Amino acid sequence: MTDPGRNPGADLGGDMATQHSRSAARVMIAPSVILLLLWMLVPLGMTIYFSLLRYNLLMPGANPFIGFENYAYFLTDPAFQAAIWNTLILVAGVLFITVVGGILIALLLDQPMWGQGLVRILVISPFFVMPTVSALVWKNMFMNPVNGLFAHLFEFIGLQPFDFLSQAPLASIIGIVSWQWLPFATLILLTAMQSLDSEQIEAAEMDGASPFSRFWYIVLPHLSRAITVVILIQTIFLLSIFAEIFVTTAGGPGTASTNLTFLIYLESLQRFDVGTASAGGVVAIILANIVAIFLMRMIGKNLDA
Amino acid sequence: MGQITLEKVTKSFGDVEVIPPLDLTIEDGEFCVFVGPSGCGKSTLLRLIAGLEDISSGAIKIDGSDASDVPPAKRGLAMVFQSYALYPHMSVRKNIAFPMKMAGVSQDEQNRRIESAAKALNLTDYLERRPGQLSGGQRQRVAIGRAIVREPAAFLFDEPLSNLDAALRVGMRLEISELHERLKTTMIYVTHDQVEAMTMADKIVVLRAGNIEQVGSPLDLYKHPRNLFVAGFIGSPKMNLIEGEAAARHDAKTIGIRPEHIEVTEAGEWQGRVGVAEHLGSDTFLHVHDTGLTDILTVRSTGEMGLRHGDCVSLSPRHDQIHRFDASGLRMA
Numbered sequence A: 001m002t003d004p005g006r007n008p009g010a011d012l013g014g015d016m017a018t019q020h021s022r023s024a025a026r027v028m029i030a031p032s033v034i035l036l037l038l039w040m041l042v043p044l045g046m047t048i049y050f051s052l053l054r055y056n057l058l059m060p061g062a063n064p065f066i067g068f069e070n071y072a073y074f075l076t077d078p079a080f081q082a083a084i085w086n087t088l089i090l091v092a093g094v095l096f097i098t099v100v101g102g103i104l105i106a107l108l109l110d111q112p113m114w115g116q117g118l119v120r121i122l123v124i125s126p127f128f129v130m131p132t133v134s135a136l137v138w139k140n141m142f143m144n145p146v147n148g149l150f151a152h153l154f155e156f157i158g159l160q161p162f163d164f165l166s167q168a169p170l171a172s173i174i175g176i177v178s179w180q181w182l183p184f185a186t187l188i189l190l191t192a193m194q195s196l197d198s199e200q201i202e203a204a205e206m207d208g209a210s211p212f213s214r215f216w217y218i219v220l221p222h223l224s225r226a227i228t229v230v231i232l233i234q235t236i237f238l239l240s241i242f243a244e245i246f247v248t249t250a251g252g253p254g255t256a257s258t259n260l261t262f263l264i265y266l267e268s269l270q271r272f273d274v275g276t277a278s279a280g281g282v283v284a285i286i287l288a289n290i291v292a293i294f295l296m297r298m299i300g301k302n303l304d305a
Numbered sequence B: 001m002g003q004i005t006l007e008k009v010t011k012s013f014g015d016v017e018v019i020p021p022l023d024l025t026i027e028d029g030e031f032c033v034f035v036g037p038s039g040c041g042k043s044t045l046l047r048l049i050a051g052l053e054d055i056s057s058g059a060i061k062i063d064g065s066d067a068s069d070v071p072p073a074k075r076g077l078a079m080v081f082q083s084y085a086l087y088p089h090m091s092v093r094k095n096i097a098f099p100m101k102m103a104g105v106s107q108d109e110q111n112r113r114i115e116s117a118a119k120a121l122n123l124t125d126y127l128e129r130r131p132g133q134l135s136g137g138q139r140q141r142v143a144i145g146r147a148i149v150r151e152p153a154a155f156l157f158d159e160p161l162s163n164l165d166a167a168l169r170v171g172m173r174l175e176i177s178e179l180h181e182r183l184k185t186t187m188i189y190v191t192h193d194q195v196e197a198m199t200m201a202d203k204i205v206v207l208r209a210g211n212i213e214q215v216g217s218p219l220d221l222y223k224h225p226r227n228l229f230v231a232g233f234i235g236s237p238k239m240n241l242i243e244g245e246a247a248a249r250h251d252a253k254t255i256g257i258r259p260e261h262i263e264v265t266e267a268g269e270w271q272g273r274v275g276v277a278e279h280l281g282s283d284t285f286l287h288v289h290d291t292g293l294t295d296i297l298t299v300r301s302t303g304e305m306g307l308r309h310g311d312c313v314s315l316s317p318r319h320d321q322i323h324r325f326d327a328s329g330l331r332m333a
């Protein structure tokens, strides 16, 4: 077979033709590239620009250039420290629950059972519910200390109802977000599990491996790549969780459930401080990139080979 | 020790009975080959013996004790799979060590057995590689190494050479025979390559649709096929099966004569026209048409023949080598 990327006719026509077609191609793709660049660079540039100004919508007038004052203000704000920790705990907690839970559910779903198709669809369904809706459902139907199902359950077994969202706000949000992302992790891990050669499992069985050893030595290493994908993709989305917090705890009590995204929202739209919010946005971008580099270093090697 | 006895073993998948009641004994130290056409139940039978598949009824005995309900790991058998089934994320060393690790063998003993297996199988230089970095033949040897270190009562091979090219297959065939000579362990070997069956086996079991057609030594099957199926299946090129008048002259429904038992002579019993002549150097296979016996009569002559397409030949069969079969396909005395 010839390499489809190389057209033998192009060589005969000399370099002229290739150069022509190359520059033509550049011209052709230029509009979309320029559009994409503007799309990205203009907001980024404006964010950086605003972050260097004193710009508060409550104080109209001049917006003087103040250097890094906004950054200093944002970074020394006690809420910022709390928000960073909350963000990291939220991401780590959800990742842990979804990966471990996803593996367990995938193991269950991989067993032959009656009504497999239906059960699989049911397991996937939380993923189709909008974040705002699912957060509302959790808040009002499950976690509400008066009317929630959990409250009734607690009363039924003779316990004091537990006000999840004010007693353990971050943990509750981790629970809600995990519920949303569990199907995604399960789906990816299940397909990976199904691609495992059954002869490998049988060979391990012949080799005297117990079910647990088979899982630990054969299935889990086979899943490592899928787990990497789940962690990478989820991290990207989990760093910017907003709707669930907005709908349930509004970041409170205090800053107990404020993450970075929510803090920026508070700065810009509650305090109308565009400058500080922009500085927060830039900090969030930097943080996301640090996490991304860190993740790629740590687990990206699983994606090689 | 490794005597394996199957007593009235059956296997059904749902309503489909793949193995009808089957009795078979494989003696300790024997090299037993299962052959048969595709889908006849060879793999299923092997997996029943291994315990990877549950028998529907009957009993499997290993060294006299009932193993029907014993889990695979406890049967003391080792299996080499057609796809090798190596663990891709482990080095060759870890692959070979895996069954010992599961059995809790001491580290020193593990190393000792790995070294000796690696030496025997020419794997010493590859111990730190991953299976993905090995050739097909090397992977095959790792799979065998993983089986050897368990020191099993019997080895089970499911078409272990079918993924290898022809030259490598001959080499590995010899290595496995060699291994059997050395270890003297029972081996059960599934193949549909009858050359492998003939060259390696102490005992061949010919299967058709889950039924045992004949059990015997390779030469036994070659010289005394019990029925038409075995006659046609064992031997390469295939035995010529002739019906009609020529058969009636021998008081049989069908007579069979192997290509090597027909000679090209000056004035023979049968005449025909040469079709394709396959010159192998050591032998020549002639496909002879228009003999009035069968469509194509295959003749095997030693050495080179000066015959060409379209030449007329005269053939004489060796009468003491004619096999006679009755109307139900069974061999007549």
Ligand SMILES: Nc1ncnc2c1ncn2[C@@H]1O[C@H](COP(=O)(O)OP(=O)(O)OP(=O)(O)O)[C@@H](O)[C@H]1O
Pocket (backbone or CB within 6 Å): B013, B018, B036, B037, B038, B039, B040, B041, B042, B043, B044, B045, B192
């Ligand atoms: N899990 C299963 N469920 C249903 N039928 C099966 C199953 N496994 C095998 N069979 C059937 O059992 C029969 C024997 O299969 P088996 O794999 O033993 O054949 P084989 O002799 O090994 O063939 P081959 O030479 O092609 O490997 C086949 O008809 C197959 O369709």
Ligand SMILES: [Mg+2]
Pocket (backbone or CB within 6 Å): B042, B043, B044
């Ligand atoms: Mg098979």
